[in-house]
Amino acid sequence: MIHPKSLLHLEGAAVLVATCIFYQQAHDRWLWFGLLFLAPDITMLGYLAGKKAGAAFYNLGHTYTAPLFLLLVLWLSAQTAYLWLPLIWLAHIGFDRMLGYGLKYETAFKATHLQRV
Secondary structure: OOOHHHHHHHHHHHHHHHHHHHHHHHOOOHHHHHOOOOOHHHHHHHHOOOOHHHHHHHHHHOOOOOHHHHHHHHOOOOHHHHHHHHHHHHHHHHHHHHHOOOOOOOOEEEEEEEOEE
């Protein structure tokens, strides 16, 4: 039996690979991908306001919900020229999950839904 934690790591890798393939198919510039790949980590600055605010702010930037919603809005509004942005965001989240970084609990920055880092 495969451990659920391993499945979550594999799921993150699958999201990373899929978004990179979609990004390539969209013929977008890899320079932007490289420059913006770590941009969602800016949400760690929320921890300057304390653990509770930090976890909330970090989690907003590291849940699949927000970039998927943005992707849907862009697609439905025919703003396909901007699809690269949520794809990079999703790739970042997938990369984090693949490495074992998950959503944060209010108790400590290293306490995540995947493991204690």
